[in-house]
Amino acid sequence: MLKFVKNHMATIDGIEIYPIISLSIFFVFFAALFWWVFTAKKEYIKKVSQFPLDNQENN
Template identity: 65%
Template structure:
């Protein structure tokens, strides 16, 4: 089955650029996420991490 996909992709001009664009998007996303985690305020992280443990006694309708 891979030979059918490879055969179709070889007929497309400039198809090699798409994996590079995908890798670049992937890399930029995780670098930005890492940067946000490093610069996030510790109080915000603590507040968000306690959300599942809070008991508001609110009834969901």
Template identity: 65%
Template sequence: MLKFIKGNLEQIEGVEIYPIISLLIFFFFFAGLFFWVFTAKKAHITKVSNIPLEDNTINTNNE
């Protein structure tokens, strides 16, 4: 299977740029996420972490 894909990709000019672009997107996304996590305000993190514990749901059952 890999031999079939590799054979087709060898015939495309400039195909080597796609793995580089995908690696850069992956790296910058997680670097940005890492930066955001360490610079986020504690009050915001506390507020967001308590959302699942709040009981502000609307009961739609007709019981």
């Protein structure tokens, strides 16, 4: 089965671009997330981190 899939994929023109695109999307997403984490305001992080605790007190 694997041999069939491998041979079938080799016959598709332009298929080599898909792994490059997926790696690029992966890298850009995590680079943006990394940038956001280090540039986020500390007050916002403290406020958001208290949401689960505030919800328990209201119940």
